[in-house]
Amino acid sequence: MKSGFLFITMFCSVLCQAQSETSHFRKGNEMFNSGKFNDAEIEYRKGLAKKNESWTGKFNLADALYKQNKFKEASVLLNSLSKSTKNNKQLSSVYHNLGNAQLKDKAYEQSVESFKKALKLNPEAEDSRYNLSYALQKLRQQKQQQQQKQQQKKDQKDPKQQQQPQKQDQKKEEEKKQNINRQEAERMLDALNRDEKELRKKTEKREGRSGQGGSGKDW
Secondary structure (H helix, E strand, O other): OOOOOOOOOOOOOOOOOOOHHHHHHHHHHHHHHOOOHHHHHHHHHHHHHHOOOOHHHHHHHHHHHHHOOOHHHHHHHHHHHHOOOOOHHHHHHHHHHHHHHHHHOOOHHHHHHHHHHHHHHOOOOHHHHHHHHHHHHHHHHHHHHHHHHHHHHHHHHOHHHHHHHHHHHHHHHHHHHHHHHHHHHHHHHHHHHHHHHHHHHHHHHHHHHHHHHHHOOOO
């Protein structure tokens, strides 16, 4: 993602001369360019306290908030700025910055819409076009993750449905074991019966032979 957060530098015109609010805005710009974003925010707020209608002062304040990772605050301010101008160039810059703030805040769907608006107002804005592509990619990933989480929750809510196949498999396994045990018992019983019959036959043969030998002997 290209950062591309636009910043409008304020210049003190002859008309504003020594106005204190302009000095705050100018000092805010100096702090911002030095990377002192919190100090820049303070100066911009001081300037806006004296000149609240300054569109550019609010725009740069939103930038200072963004640089401090205050994405929600920056988004609120930029949304209000989008309603206070009809200048297409200004609006395109607002929507570009708003898209970036929403993108950082993981509000991907809103971010996509903001970049679309920026491009509609300024079709040649390549940074907005690049960031729109990136926001669409992140939105797709977010939706896939949400679907996966919903499926996991659904699986956790219906443990009985997961247990039913397992119980059925266990029941089948037990029935199978019972059948095996029954068949084994029947085989063992058959084997015992056969052994008993064989033993009986052998006993009868021995007794028969003993009886024949006794009747022919002279005592």
